[in-house]
Amino acid sequence: MDGSPAVRELRALYRVSQCVHATLDLPAAVRSALGVLAEELGMQRGALALVDPDSGELVIEVAHGLSPAEIRRGRYRSGEGVMGRVLATGEPMAVPCIGAEPLFLDRTGARRRLDRSRVAFLCVPVRWGSDIVGVLSADRLTLGPADLEEDLRLLTLVADVIAQAVGVQRRVRGERSGLERENRELRQQLREPFATAGVVGASRGMAAVRGQIELAARSSAPVLVSGEEGSGRRTVARAIHLLSERAERPLLRVPCGGASAPVVAGALFGDPDALGGAPGALVEAGGGCVLLEAVERLPADSQERLLPVLQEGCFPRAGERVPVRCRVLAYTAVDLAGEVRAGRFDEMLYHRLNAVPLHLPPLRRRRGDIPLLVSHFLDQLARRDGTSALRWPQACTELLQRWNWPGNVGELRQVVEQAARASSGGSVAAADLPASLRGKTGAAPGALAAGALEAATRDAAEELLREYPEGRVHRAVLDRVERALLELALERSGGVKLAAARLLGINRNTLYHKLALIEEP
Numbered sequence: 001m002d003g004s005p006a007v008r009e010l011r012a013l014y015r016v017s018q019c020v021h022a023t024l025d026l027p028a029a030v031r032s033a034l035g036v037l038a039e040e041l042g043m044q045r046g047a048l049a050l051v052d053p054d055s056g057e058l059v060i061e062v063a064h065g066l067s068p069a070e071i072r073r074g075r076y077r078s079g080e081g082v083m084g085r086v087l088a089t090g091e092p093m094a095v096p097c098i099g100a101e102p103l104f105l106d107r108t109g110a111r112r113r114l115d116r117s118r119v120a121f122l123c124v125p126v127r128w129g130s131d132i133v134g135v136l137s138a139d140r141l142t143l144g145p146a147d148l149e150e151d152l153r154l155l156t157l158v159a160d161v162i163a164q165a166v167g168v169q170r171r172v173r174g175e176r177s178g179l180e181r182e183n184r185e186l187r188q189q190l191r192e193p194f195a196t197a198g199v200v201g202a203s204r205g206m207a208a209v210r211g212q213i214e215l216a217a218r219s220s221a222p223v224l225v226s227g228e229e230g231s232g233r234r235t236v237a238r239a240i241h242l243l244s245e246r247a248e249r250p251l252l253r254v255p256c257g258g259a260s261a262p263v264v265a266g267a268l269f270g271d272p273d274a275l276g277g278a279p280g281a282l283v284e285a286g287g288g289c290v291l292l293e294a295v296e297r298l299p300a301d302s303q304e305r306l307l308p309v310l311q312e313g314c315f316p317r318a319g320e321r322v323p324v325r326c327r328v329l330a331y332t333a334v335d336l337a338g339e340v341r342a343g344r345f346d347e348m349l350y351h352r353l354n355a356v357p358l359h360l361p362p363l364r365r366r367r368g369d370i371p372l373l374v375s376h377f378l379d380q381l382a383r384r385d386g387t388s389a390l391r392w393p394q395a396c397t398e399l400l401q402r403w404n405w406p407g408n409v410g411e412l413r414q415v416v417e418q419a420a421r422a423s424s425g426g427s428v429a430a431a432d433l434p435a436s437l438r439g440k441t442g443a444a445p446g447a448l449a450a451g452a453l454e455a456a457t458r459d460a461a462e463e464l465l466r467e468y469p470e471g472r473v474h475r476a477v478l479d480r481v482e483r484a485l486l487e488l489a490l491e492r493s494g495g496v497k498l499a500a501a502r503l504l505g506i507n508r509n510t511l512y513h514k515l516a517l518i519e520e521p
Contacts (some may be wrong), residue, residue: 009154012040013161020161026169027062030162034064034138037158043138043151045110048126049074049083049163050134058083058135060108070108082106082123086135092124092156094148098139111139118142124156128167136162184428198235200376201369204484205361209236212358217243222310223293224353225331227360230410233331234293236360241289246327249288252281257297265302268292272318282309285326295330295353296339301348310352328353363405369402373409377416390420391427399430399437486514 019032034046048061060066060074076084082103086093098104099116106112111119123137136159140151199210216223217240225233229259234253241251254267268290270280281290292298298306305315310328314321330353339345374392382389396419405411421434430438489500501511 008040011038011439013154013157015040016158017161020165024168026165029165030062031064033158033162037138037155038064041151041154041249043122043140043155043247045072046136046138047071048134048136049076050126050166051087051132058087060492066108066110070110070194076105076107081107082121083135083137086123086125087132090125090127090132092122092152094152095121095123096145096148097142115464117118122148122155123154124152124159124161126159126166128163128170133163133166133170198376199232199239200372201366202372203361203366203369204487205366209358209360212356213239213243216240216358217358219356220327222328222330222353223356224336224357225329225358225360226336227331227333228362228408229333230408231360231362232409233333233360234291235409236358237289237291237329237331240292240329244289244327246288249326250285251289251291252285252326253291254281255293256302257294258297261299261301264299265305268302269305269315269317269322280324282315282324284321287325289327289329292328292330294332296332296334296336296345298345300346303349304331306345307349307352310349363408367401370412371397373412374400374416377413377479381417381420388426393427393429396428396430397431397435403437418427433497486511 015036016033019036020029022032023029029238030048032153034048037043037046038248045063047060047066049058049060051057052059056078058074058076058078060071063071063074063212066074076087078084079088082093082101082105084419085103095101095104097117098106098111098119098121101121118141120140120142121141123135125132126134126136136155138155140148143151163188190233199206201207201209213236223237223240227233236372238251254264256264259267266278266280268280268282270278270283306328309315309324311327314323336345336350336354340347340350364415374397378392380463381387400412400415407414415434415437418434419428422432423429463520485504486500490497492500492503497511497515498508501508504511
């Protein structure tokens with residue numbers, strides 16, 4: 001340390017100020033500042049302790065010359081020890097000899113092997129506005145009273161500089177917390193109508209579905225919902241109706257299969273010769289909606305009669321043209337375009353029905369939604385039975401997330417309801433689940449993860465094979481997987497890119513490059 005004491009102090013304060021203002025990372029800034037105090041002024045084992053907002057205790061956040069284990073032991077209640085006394089009184093304190101001071105607790109254990117008769121201890125409050133948010137401390141070789149007072153004054157100046165960084169961090173945290181709370185409230189407001197309609201899920205796939213539902217609800221065009229059996233097609237169609245301006249009008253369902261062609265035609269178009277002159281769903285719905293279930297099984301004669309409904313808003317019946325004011329929704333579990341190519345479905349009708357296409361992902365591709373769906377089903381059971389919702393342990397959820405769900409959401413609902421009926425004591429146990437699900441526990445976790453990844457990749461590949469031209473599918477699948485991986489890593493690391501890179505085991509610059517590629521328009 002060269003130069004006069006005054007020069008060293010000025011240089012130390014300048015360097016501390018540079019450290020604190022160089023970054024918004026409070027621990028990094030304070031760690032550098034404490035290193036400057038040790039290097040320039042011989043203040044060893046410097047530590048910043050901040051008040052824990054939950055417990056009110058002082059907790060050492062950053063220290064120079066203390067091991068991680070010693071830092072973890074540094075907790076003090078208000079009034080406890082020298083640091084607690086400074087927090088309680090708001091007055092700085094200098095201990096000329098820590099070996100002779102009963103208040104000095106050395107809870108960190110960092111001075112066990114030192115000659116305590118030769119160590120002094122300095123501690124000053126860290127103020128942000130009118131609040132004391134923590135304390136700053138450091139060790140010093142035993143000096144005269146005048147020298148300790150001078151060091152205490154200097155440490156107080158350093159604490160004032162550090163307090164600015166603490167204040168900035170708290171403002172940023174407060175603003176971030178406010179934004180997160182506002183986003184949660186907005187998401188909840190957006191989710192509530194969907195939850196009321198039974199559309200549950202927070203995965204990317206279901207976020208896209210909710211967006212499509214909102215767009216479809218604002219239109220009057222026909223909607224074709226496609227997806228595997230049990231994936232929630234009827235629920236989505238109902239949500240479109242409930243979120244539209246037709247919500248106060250009827251939603252009438254017409255099963256297109258399982259009955260003879262005349263029965264289906266009568267249900268849809270009415271039968272003037274029947275007792276009471278049944279009007280049929282297209283007329284009876286008025287300004288509401290008609291939902292064609294399993295529309296791929298709609299008989300050929302009904303397909304022919306339905307086409308003018310979608311083209312002209314009317315259909316022929318008993319020598320007259322009957323006007324129709326309802327909206328037509330339909331769902332299918334098959335590739336309806338393939339049915340057209342096979343000659344089993346009218347091409348023009350397909351194009352009219354497919355004015356607003358909406359595809360539902362299978363449950364195996366959105367396993368993250370399983371906990372939300374379980375909670376939703378348990379809440380429904382509790383409301384129906386007038387009881388409290390059963391507890392569903394994490395172990396049971398993990399079993400559900402390992403299953404491939406060939407029956408999709410419908411199968412999951414059935415499993416949850418059966419387990420709830422078999423449970424006792426207010427909680428579901430793994431033994432209440434079907435043996436087929438419990439049998440999955442014998443597989444290694446890595447194998448389960450690999451199987452889930454393989455299934456998800458196959459699903460994505462099948463979808464992209466339909467969407468992308470020949471020669472581009474391989475790149476499209478890899479890009480889709482990499483995008484999902486990067487987004488998940490950023491989510492897990494709170495948006496901190498360096499932490500995301502460490503999580504993935506890649507170089508930070510590599511991460512930046514990949515993010516730039518996927519963010520290109």
